[in-house]
Amino acid sequence: MVHIPQEVLERAAALVDQADRVVCLTGAGVSAESGIPTFRDAQRGLWSRYRPEELASPEAFEADPGRVWRWYMWRLGLVEQAQPNPGHGALAQLARLVSHLTLITQNVDSLHEAAGSPEVVHLHGRLDRFRCHDCGQPYPLRPQDREADRPPTCPRCGGRVRPDVVWFGEPLPSQPWQTALAAVAACDCMLVVGTSAMVYPAAQLPQVARDRGARLLLVNPEPTPLDTWAEIRLSGPSGVVLPALVARVEARKGRPRSSEAA
């Protein structure tokens, strides 16, 4: 049972409500209640058996493409079966309530879109898209590729096909990163949900917001390095905390815009 003090929730809702431009940065924790394991949970996390560099780096892929391919095919199966949870739903609803929300995610699933969030900035790519590791050519995944022990071959150059995600040591895709930076630099309230804030450059974004004077609000059941910077910390799972927060924002605003238009 999660207990969120009403006074803290009300203060958080007021920060969001009073902001002209809100940014939300999400991490793996927002999808945990959809059954997708986070990365750094010591018992159940995706990296409880391997070090991150053994699976999520170009070096790992080049050294053992089959192992990396099978890991991603397993994860793709998990993500395809997953449904958005109330946390995703609350963020989609928040976009309808506030005048300007930029939703930035580090997640490679598409559960924000599935929940109805209108525009999502994907910093670390997407697990449901594939491309050639050598020439970058997009590759439409075939059913037999899912069962294969090794990655398919690029029809254009013969290189290996890989998921269109960002591995350690690789630069973030330029356009999403620039969009994220600009949104964060211009926001007056930033919501940081379900991330350990340990992976750069994404972890830098809350610091940029804070340096520009934005109010920082954290949603996480565990402490993170951002705790000392945050104005408000809502401790608990995002599937519980976000619906409660967004309901408060909605109550402050009166009716949501979507129902006014109907």
Ligand code: BJW
């Ligand atoms: C809940 C919950 C619930 C649980 N509700 N919450 C030192 C300084 C700066 C940088 C570096 C450095 N040393 C090395 C670097 C670089 C490196 C880096 O940051 N390493 C760190 C480990 C230190 N970064 C990079 O390499 C990046 N690229 C780069 O820097 O390029 C430079 C360059 C420029 C020019 C040319 C070439 C290079 C790339 C980083 C890519 C990260 N990729 C991954 C894998 C994506 C593909 C895949 O999915 O397989 O992205 S790593 C992994 O971590 C994934 C995630 O998006 C990312 C962040 O993880 P996240 O989301 O925070 O998850 P967790 O598991 O860590 O945390 C979950 C949280 O949820 C926890 O806090 C829980 O408490 C919480 N939670 N249940 C709410 N119900």
Ligand code: ZN
């Ligand atoms: Zn190719």
